[in-house]
Amino acid sequence: MSAHSLRGFVLLLVTGSLSLMPGPAPARDYGQQGATFPVIEADLLSVIHQRLTGMQASGEIDRANRALAARTAERVRRPAxxxxIAAASEPRSWAFDPTITVADxxxxxxxxxxxxxxxRVNPLETVPLRQRLVFIDGDSEDQVAWAMARTTALNAKLILVSGSPFALMKAEQRRxxxxxxxxxxTKLxxxxxxxxxxxxxRVLAIREMVVQGTKGDQK
Structure with missing residues (x-):
């Protein structure tokens, strides 16, 4: 086949292929199918900004900050x-071994x-407990008086389970x-x-003791 005949054959194939392709489909209106709604995409940051601006202008933010500061200060002065924990109704004693097994x-x-x-490691061998830990109810005058009469700042740390440590520090001049x-x-x-x-x-000796005037009080 000559080059001229070859070009003619290729042209015939191309034009023939194009004639077999479907033409454009006619447009048709199928009408509205169901309810339609406009698409609304609110700018979330803009909404938040507007809300905060309104709260600032009305003083709501300042009031909320003051209320939060007051609650925080009260919680610090008087923790939950x-x-x-109850007032001891009978003596109880036991030993607590703080030894742990190192996992890794x-x-x-x-x-x-x-x-x-x-x-196996016992923390008491490297960090001994040099002061007694005395747990009391800070709202019980009897327990506070009992602890103050039997301990000093050098030989004991007074730890509250209820009450205001700041009020007691001011009243008793003791930490x-x-x-x-x-x-x-809970741990002990x-x-x-x-x-x-x-x-x-190598262990901690723990004693719960009855103090006159506190028997049966509940927390």
């Missing part, structure tokens, strides 16, 4: 009482193992602590106050 190797900054996994969320009493198993914790060798 530890739940489940403890390494220093250079990656060297300083305490191997599985080692008071608070067992926030019952962390210590204390259920009633007054309770005294002191070190005896």
């Amino acid at each position: 009482p530890v739940v489940g 190797d403890l390494r220093d900054a250079r990656g060297r193992v300083i305490v191997a996994r599985g080692t 008071f602590y608070f067992d926030q969320s019952g962390t210590l009493t 198993g204390i259920r009633a106050v007054p309770a005294v914790v002191e070190q005896r060798g």
Whole structure:
């Protein structure tokens, strides 16, 4: 086949293929199908800005900030009482062993193992409890008087499970602590106050004691 005949054959194939392609479909109006609604996309940041601007102008933000500051200050002055702690109705004593088993190797900054996994460690061997921990109800005058008469700032730390540590510090001229969320009493198993914790060798000796005038009081 000559080059001229070849070009003619190709042209015939192309034109023939184009003739087989469907033409444009005629447009048809199918009408409205169901209800339609306009698309509205609100700018969320704009809405928030407008809301805050309105709150600022009305003084609502300032009032909310003052209320939050007042609640925070009150919570600091008088934390929420530890739940489940009662005034001791009978003496109780037990020993608490703080020994733990190290779950993973403890390494220093250079990656060297300083305490191997599985080692049993007693914190009292490295950080002894030099002062007794005395847990009391700060709202009980009897318990506060009992603790003040039997301890000093040098030999004991007074820890409240209820009451205002700041009010007592001002009244007694002595530092008071608070067992926030019952962390210590829960760990040590204390259920009633007054309770005294002191070190005896490798364990902590814990005693719950009855104080005159507080028997049966509940928290």
